Amino acid sequence: MSQNLVESGAEVSSDRRREREKLVEIRNLKTYYGESGLFGGRPVKAVDGVSFDIFNGETLGLVGESGCGKTTLGRTLLQLEDATGGEVRYDGTDITELSGDELYQWRRNAQMVFQDPDSSLNDRMTVGEIVREPLDVYEWGTPQECREHVKELLDIVGLRPEHYYRYPHQFSGGQRQRIGIARTLALEPDFMVLDEPVSALDVSVQAEIINLLEDLQEEFGLTYLFIAHDLSVVQHICDRVAVMYLGNIMEIGPTDELFNNPANPYTHSLLSAIPKPDPTATADRITLHGTPPNPRYPPNGCPFNTRCPARIRPPEYEQLDDEIWMGINTLRDVLLERQRADRSLRERIRERLGRQTRFASVDETYDDLFGHLNIPQDAASVLDEIVDYAADNDEDQALAVLTEEFGSVCEKESPEYSTVSETGRQSFCHRHSEEHARPSEVLDERY
Numbered sequence: 001m002s003q004n005l006v007e008s009g010a011e012v013s014s015d016r017r018r019e020r021e022k023l024v025e026i027r028n029l030k031t032y033y034g035e036s037g038l039f040g041g042r043p044v045k046a047v048d049g050v051s052f053d054i055f056n057g058e059t060l061g062l063v064g065e066s067g068c069g070k071t072t073l074g075r076t077l078l079q080l081e082d083a084t085g086g087e088v089r090y091d092g093t094d095i096t097e098l099s100g101d102e103l104y105q106w107r108r109n110a111q112m113v114f115q116d117p118d119s120s121l122n123d124r125m126t127v128g129e130i131v132r133e134p135l136d137v138y139e140w141g142t143p144q145e146c147r148e149h150v151k152e153l154l155d156i157v158g159l160r161p162e163h164y165y166r167y168p169h170q171f172s173g174g175q176r177q178r179i180g181i182a183r184t185l186a187l188e189p190d191f192m193v194l195d196e197p198v199s200a201l202d203v204s205v206q207a208e209i210i211n212l213l214e215d216l217q218e219e220f221g222l223t224y225l226f227i228a229h230d231l232s233v234v235q236h237i238c239d240r241v242a243v244m245y246l247g248n249i250m251e252i253g254p255t256d257e258l259f260n261n262p263a264n265p266y267t268h269s270l271l272s273a274i275p276k277p278d279p280t281a282t283a284d285r286i287t288l289h290g291t292p293p294n295p296r297y298p299p300n301g302c303p304f305n306t307r308c309p310a311r312i313r314p315p316e317y318e319q320l321d322d323e324i325w326m327g328i329n330t331l332r333d334v335l336l337e338r339q340r341a342d343r344s345l346r347e348r349i350r351e352r353l354g355r356q357t358r359f360a361s362v363d364e365t366y367d368d369l370f371g372h373l374n375i376p377q378d379a380a381s382v383l384d385e386i387v388d389y390a391a392d393n394d395e396d397q398a399l400a401v402l403t404e405e406f407g408s409v410c411e412k413e414s415p416e417y418s419t420v421s422e423t424g425r426q427s428f429c430h431r432h433s434e435e436h437a438r439p440s441e442v443l444d445e446r447y
């Protein structure tokens with residue numbers, strides 16, 4: 001699967017990228033938290049098997065909802081977080097295998113710019129000391145050479161040499177971010193992870209910092225992974241974009257294509273949430289229901305299946321009303337929560353005695369979700385069966401029936417990556433296979 005993704009991604013894209021070499025090759029990378037058993041139970045699957053390349057000199061955007069694993073992925077690429085599995089190759093060296101002096105020596109090649117310049121700078125150090133610290137750590141040059149280099153760096157990022165002896169609190173947010181950037185440039189890295197570098201700044205200052213980052217890239221041939229919430233910034237500065245959901249890359253490809261003609265239902269949903277400049281525009285917004293699942297309990301099959309607006313429905317229920325499908329989705333979420341809930345002893349005793357507990361409200365949930373709807377007989381009898389199992393606290397069986405009757409390949413199997421354009425754009429969705437309608441056709445029909 002990932003091999004397919006990687007090979008076709010490498011062949012292609014713009015002429016500019018064709019000339020470029022791969023700087024970072026990421027293969028089936030996983031970062032799980034709590035694997036050691038320290039927290040007990042299941043690990044948080046923050047990054048759950050991603051494969052892609054980053055090309056020399058490009059800006060690759062990384063977008064997705066809060067908690068989908070963007071920062072963890074960025075940190076793992078710099079070995080600030082240990083990978084649970086997979087590879088991160090820079091110039092052919094798998095850095096997940098490095099330790100001790102080799103890792104220390106490698107680290108100077110790659111740096112991170114953080115979102116919040118207020119908390120990432122030590123207020124008790126002068127600007128000069130902050131920018132110079134990495135040089136001292138790597139025993140770079142004489143003290144005189146270091147001072148000169150730092151002053152040069154301050155100049156490069158648009159600050160003045162006399163700022164050397166000032167303290168961070170004497171600067172505005174934008175200037176503080178410039179200090180952070182000067183520090184990351186000190187050791188002349190090739191690759192930088194920019195983690196929401198402008199999100200904490202005033203809108204008026206954001207453009208200045210973006211321009212600075214673009215100028216630095218041009219001047220020093222830097223490669224960026226640009227993590228962001230704000231899709232308009234990504235559209236402006238990134239050559240390619242990777243869309244992340246629940247630890248997976250759902251779509252990756254050239255920015256213009258991905259914004260103008262998204263392939264994956266999740267990309268459709270994210271883009272559709274951006275307010276349109278034309279208030280008279282009539283295109284319907286796709287509403288993403290609920291929140292992403294807990295990465296400790298990712299769903300089976302496609303990671304996006306619990307919220308997907310283009311989910312494949314079984315043919316026998318193809319005509320079922322959208323509102324009924326929404327109810328079925330919510331019922332499934334409720335059952336999953338109940339399945340995971342750790343019932344207290346008191347609740348279990350009350351259940352034995354046939355008394356009401358907070359888990360006994362499944363009839364109420366059913367009424368709330370479906371009471372006002374006209375459900376065809378065949379679907380209604382399946383729903384009755386599901387509710388009966390749930391009322392007996394047999395959520396496993398209730399969910400098994402729900403998946404068997406109302407589920408599809410989306411809940412049962414993980415998708416493969418498909419190439420969805422001539423540039424090699426990749427999308428992770430069952431709907432790209434021959435026998436199913438394309439996501440955009442289904443979304444047009446349903447919305």
Ligand SMILES: Nc1ncnc2c1ncn2[C@@H]1O[C@H](COP(=O)(O)OP(=O)(O)OP(=O)(O)O)[C@@H](O)[C@H]1O
Nearest residue numbers: 033034044046065066067068069070071072073295
């Ligand atoms: N040190 C940690 N220990 C345990 N879980 C963590 C840790 N760091 C992050 N997580 C969890 O891993 C998941 C991914 O978090 P991450 O911060 O990488 O997401 P993100 O997409 O960068 O979110 P945001 O946009 O809010 O910064 C989340 O569920 C988060 O709670």
